Amino acid sequence: MSVAPKNNSSSDDSKALTTSALTKDLISTAIITLLVLIPIVAMKTVIGQGIISIVYRFGMAFALTGIVVGTRLFLHLFVWHKAPSAGSKSTLTSGLKSVSFSETITKYIAPGLLIFALLFPVFTFFHPIWDKRVMDLAVYILIYIMLGWGLNVVVGLAGLLDLGYVAFYAVGAYAYALLSTVYFPQWFGTGILPWAFYITLPVAGLLAATWGVVLGFPVLRLRGDYLAIVTLAFGEMIRLVLVNWFSFTNGPQGISVPKITFFGLPFKDAPGSFSDFFGIQFNRIHFYIFLYYVILTLALITYFVTKRLRRLPIGRAWEALREDEIACRSLGINTTTTKLTAFAIGAMFGGFAGSFFAARQGFVSPESFVYIESALILAIVVLGGLGSQIGIVFSAIAIMGSFELFREMDFMKVVLPSGTEPIQFRMLAVGLAMVLMMRFRPRGFVTKREPTVFLKEKKSVSGDLVAEGHG
Amino acid sequence: MMNWTKDPELQVQHLTMRFGGLTAIGDLSFDAGRKQITALIGPNGAGKTTVFNCITGFYKPTEGMIKLRHPDGKEFLLERMDDFIITQKAKVARTFQNIRLFSGMTLLENLMVAQHNTLMRASGFTIGGIFGSGHFKRAENEAIEKCKYWLNKVNLTERADDAAGDLPYGAQRRLEIARAMCTNPRLLCLDEPAAGLNPRESDELNKLLLSIRDDHNMAILLIEHDMSVVMGISDHIVVLDYGRKIADGTPNEIKxxxxxxxxxxxxxxxxxxxxxxxxxxxxxxxxxxxxxxxxxxxxxxxxxxxxxxxxxxxxxxxxxxxxxxxxx
Amino acid sequence: MEYFLQQLINGLTLGSIYGLIAIGYTMVYGIIGMINFAHGDVFMVGSMVSFIVLLALGVTGGSGAFMIIFALALVVVIAMLIASVYNWTIERVAYRPLRGSFRLAPLISAIGMSIVLQEFVRIAQEGRPKPMQPLITGGYELMHRTLAEGGDFTVKISNMQIMIIVSTLVLMTVFTMLIQRTALGRAQRACEQDTKMASLLGINVDRTISITFILGACLAAFAGLMFLLYYNVTDFFIGFLAGIKAFTAAVLGGIGSIPGAMLGGLVIGMIEVMWSAYFSVEYKDVAAFTVLVMVLIFMPQGLLGKPEVEKI
Incomplete structure (x- = not known):
């Protein structure tokens, strides 16, 4: 909130700056910032030994207000009142340059990223950061890239704002957990267990897709805000059921599940394991590298299937649906099935990712599937640029990577009040990023839309023309 | 020239549409002949667009029957069909008063979307398409040929790879007609196609509509305020006022x-x-x-x-x- | 029967709180056609501020009646002021610059804002729930059933419940008068009908929207205080669930309709209380969500709203 008032009143920004107006503006900024900060920040309630007391932190509140007012003064003096012609001119030319520049570079971005991703574990092999933490982070980022790509089908292509995407992630995870711990041993005996992940994966995807259709069906007629809130409600309902249906899901305690194996060979320091079979030294890193390649494969499947679907009539219908639903119906497109397929395909990828998540974690509990996860995935898609697959890669790396950075930023502790860790600020930063992104770059990092078919020459469509869906 | 009653493409009978207490259309009956341009005119608020919305299934009429007969004798009762089925099966296509193009998609893509159902079948409902079946490739090439034909027809070949939203107004109107034609319709419903066009453009529009009627054997139903278009090309005019038909005849009779x-x-x-x-x-x-x-x-x-x-x-x-x- | 009566009283109380929050949703939706996703969190801020101020004033249940009333009056004013500042700032920063942007933009911005508010309060005030000694105690026995009559049960209405229901009624009346009788209310209704036309007729649309946000925040802050006094606990996360339920109430009543929001609030409160009483406490939120889904699907215009005809 501390940055809040500095973006005030875009309409007065162009007005000429007089000293009295500036003073007035700064004083009102200061008052508002103080009102925002005083009770919440300056009067911290502390619970200790059965007594609640207040710790007064007026100094901090005034310091923050000073920062906000100072920033606003800076913006007034050096940014907002600069002659607009010069500013817009420079952005225009740089815009033009960046178009041609980006068009040449986009050709190489995707293959470059792919090669990098394929070789990533090898890099770590030669480098001292050969470290399971780095691999684990890479796996973590890839899960979110995959989730982002899955949600992108629903939000970015079909234009349906889904705030309950985590539900399908949960369905996939629990499908794996329940099948591998309860049903497979019952049906096929425990011998199947090492293979559980590979058998469950398609089942989990199908189950999630079915849920996508089941939850998608009632919301077909809804748009925009209504659709968002209903999908949010569905997501929460599924989580609440997972929490409360104790006999089936083991409630909040969660379920321990077998971890992923190398096609039947477990990763452990024992006979019959992966290292034993290949006659190499046991190392935990093998597990992480294998996880990495599994999730990379899954993510690439998501990528290429989606890319392919975009060029098929179904994908084009999704995009047309995002642009104008009524026009779609007037062209004989069954918007019901079109929407449902979008929900189903998106959910299926979510289910795959969920299944993988469970197999990586070795444990599932409802706690992993809260609303904030959905919001996070949505943030990744939005920041990446709705509909852009490459953009999602960058935003997932940026967001997930910055989470890790927040964890590392010990030096920040000097600035922060005692008892707060930088890591606590990560969701605050995500929320702020969503707001600021909508304000300054609403189309995300990648704003261009690639046409799916062309006669003579492939020209990207400017983001300003692309509708983001009414729902 | 009364042939629209003998073998009509479209028969509207006793059509009534009420919104709450308001009767937008009251007991309207008219026929639209085969290979004819039928114009629906009337003052603003007369209920013309509502008639269109009933014919194309966007509204369900309160009462009445809308019957479409294909030349091969197949009959469709449009008031019982969903909007997209009407386009799919009964082969009625339409344009909108305030243009509804897919503005972020290219012209070619707009026309490809219009061939969705054909392509969908050819792609084996996506499954064949995903594995790149040759059958789908051929169907796609045919579809592109068709797009080329219609782009050429409306003079937009040069801009095929531009975004539809970038087109000037008149071109958007033409593109919308081309897109409707790509659905292989029998009956084309145009809601004020000449609105906002300059005289040269509306002249071109006249030629385009006549060619659609004569070269493609289409029935066209037209809402229009521009009398130069209406009088110039219609074979049959139906006049509405306050949701009721006040006249029905050839342009000369109407005048x-x-x-x-x-x-x-x-x-x-x-x-x-x-x-x-x-x-x-x-x-x-x-x-x-x-x-x-x-x-x-x-x-x-x-x-x-x-x-x-x-x-x-x-x-x-x-x-x-x-x-x-x-x-x- | 007695049991049912008791639940009715409880439902009425809870419903009043939901109704007050719902008005904020409904007014904002009416005027700018978007869900203020952060509204539930403004309610939370109101509740948190009330908690802090009450603690700073040092009033407890043991303080004299006069002291308590004085303190509460002060808390209401401060909580409303702070919540208004929050909601005003949110509108200025996150929504106003996005007017005219694509339709999902303000919604995404609102989701971001909701996260920001929750995290801001969590970091500044710690995540743990804040418990409080009951401030207003006592109540009346309305009915008593003896063991012989089929189980010992007393129907009670607490002073707190009376206060919530009565003050909600008063606030609603004042509020309705404000909307119906004053120039401000007229401006507000005009903007609801047609923002562009209203601005052509000399209504300051920006200011009207700001005031709408402030009014909504005042009601939400009051609801936040009532929530705190009723449950004697608050935390940074109460805005999420209460927000969804209040939104459900707004939709159920017919979005855009202020009496509808109140009615919807009461219905949702009743459903939640009755569900907990007769079926299962665990699934009470599921019940509320189910109502939301059902209403949106089968009755999107709500109880008192106008049906929307799709313009083609």
Whole structure:
């Protein structure tokens, strides 16, 4: 909130700056910032030994207000009142340059990223950061890239704002957990267990897709805000059921599940394991590298299937649906099935990712599937640029990577009040990023839309023309 | 020239549409002939677009029957069908009063979307397409050929790979017609295709519509305010006012119909009608049908693309109640 | 029967709180056609501020009646002021610059804002729930059923419940008068009908929207205080669930309709309480969500709203 008032009143920004107006503006900024900060920040309630007391932190509140007012003064003096012609001119030319520049570079971005991703574990092999933490982070980022790509089908292509995407992630995870711990041993005996992940994966995807259709069906007629809130409600309902249906899901305690194996060979320091079979030294890193390649494969499947679907009539219908639903119906497109397929395909990828998540974690509990996860995935898609697959890669790396950075930023502790860790600020930063992104770059990092078919020459469509869906 | 009743493509019978207490269309019946351009005209708010929405299934009529007959004898009762099924099976395509293009997609993509159902079948409902079946490749190439044909027809080949939203207004109207034609319709419903076009563009539009009628054997149903278009190309005109049909006939018959002129100009019968009428006069001046004592006569000749002389204003105003046989 | 009566009283109380929050949703939706996703969190801020101020004033249940009333009056004013500042700032920063942007933009911005508010309060005030000694105690026995009559049960209405229901009624009346009788209310209704036309007629649309946000925040802050006094606990996360339920109430009543929001609030409160009483406490939120889904699907215009005809 501390940055809040500095973006005030875009309409007065162009007005000429007089000293009295500036003073007035700064004083009102200061008052508002103080009102925002005083009770919440300056009067911290502390619970200790059965007594609640207040710790007064007026100094901090005034310091923050000073920062906000100072920033606003800076913006007034050096940014907002600069002659607009010069500013817009420079952005225009740089815009033009960046178009041609980006068009040449986009050709190489995707293959470059792919090669990098394929070789990533090898890099770590030669480098001292050969470290399971780095691999684990890479796996973590890839899960979110995959989730982002899955949600992108629903939000970015079909234009349906889904705030309950985590539900399908949960369905996939629990499908794996329940099948591998309860049903497979019952049906096929425990011998199947090492293979559980590979058998469950398609089942989990199908189950999630079915849920996508089941939850998608009632919301077909809804748009925009209504659709968002209903999908949010569905997501929460599924989580609440997972929490409360104790006999089936083991409630909040969660379920321990077998971890992923190398096609039947477990990763452990024992006979019959992966290292034993290949006659190499046991190392935990093998597990992480294998996880990495599994999730990379899954993510690439998501990528290429989606890319392919975009060029098929179904994908084009999704995009047309995002642009104008009524026009779609007037062209004989069954918007019901079109929407449902979008929900189903998106959910299926979510289910795959969920299944993988469970197999990586070795444990599932409802706690992993809260609303904030959905919001996070949505943030990744939005920041990446709705509909852009490459953009999602960058935003997932940026967001997930910055989470890790927040964890590392010990030096920040000097600035922060005692008892707060930088890591606590990560969701605050995500929320702020969503707001600021909508304000300054609403189309995300990648704003261009690639046409799916062309006669003579492939020209990207400017983001300003692309509708983001009414729902 | 009464052949629209003999073998009509579209029969609208006793169509009534009510919104709450408001009757937007009351007991409307008319036919649209095969290979004919049927124009639906009337003052603003007469219910023309509502008729379109009923025919294309966007509204479910309160009462009445809308029957479509293909030349091969297949019959469809449109009031019972969903909007997208009407386009799919009954082969009715439409455009919209406020253009509804997929503005972020290229022209070519817009036309490809229109062939969705054909392509969907060819792609084996996506499954074949995902594995790149040759059958789908061929179907896609055919679809692109068709897009090329229609882009050429509406003079937009040069801009095939541009975003539809980048097109100027007149071109967007043409593209919308091309897109509707890509669905292989039998009946094409155009909602004010000439709105906002300059005279040259509306001339081109006339040629395009005539070619669609003659070269593609299509029935066209047209809502239009631009009388140069209506009188120039329609075979049959149906006039609506307050949701009711007040006249139905050939352009010549309509031009002489006192009920039509009364509806457009307003007569001092009751206050309400006068008010509506006086608003309309201004529009009519622009549209060329205005025939009013206060309006200079030079606006009149625009009406008569046909040799018939314009209607004498005075007689009409004096005999407001006279009803002619033109009303059925 | 007695049991049912008791639940009715409880439902009425809870419903009043939901109704007050719902008005904020409904007014904002009416005027700018978007869900203020952060509204539930403004309610939370109101509740948190009330908690802090009450603690700073040092009033407890043991303080004299006069002291308590004085303190509460002060808390209401401060909580409303702070919540208004929050909601005003949110509108200025996150929504106003996005007017005219694509339709999902303000919604995404609102989701971001909701996260920001929750995290801001969590970091500044710690995540743990804040418990409080009951401030207003006592109540009345309305009915008593003896063991012989089929189980010992007393129907009670607490002073707190009376206060919530009565003050909600008063606030609603004042509020309705404000909307119906004053120039401000007229401006507000005009903007609801047609923002562009209203601005052509000389109504300051920006200011009207700001005031709408402030009014909504005042009601939400009051609801936040009532929530705190009723449950004697608050935390940074109460805005999420209460927000969804209040939104459900707004939709159920017919979005855009202020009496509808109140009615919807009461219905949702009743459903939640009855569900907990007769079926299962665990699934009470599921029940509320189910109502939301059902209403949106089968009755999107709500109880008192106008049906929307799709314009083609």
């Amino acid at each position: 002489n119909d006192p009920a039509v002129i009364r509806a457009y100009l307003g007569v001092e019968e009751d206050e309400n009608e006068v008010a509506v009428g006086s608003v309309k006069v201004a529009d009519l001046v622009n549209e060329g049908l205005a025939v009013h004592a206060n309006v200079p006569t030079r606006t009149v000749p625009k009406v008569s693309a046909s040799p018939k002389k314009p209607v004498a204003t005075k007689t009409v105003v004096k005999k407001p109640a006279a009803k002619k046989g033109g009303r059925k």
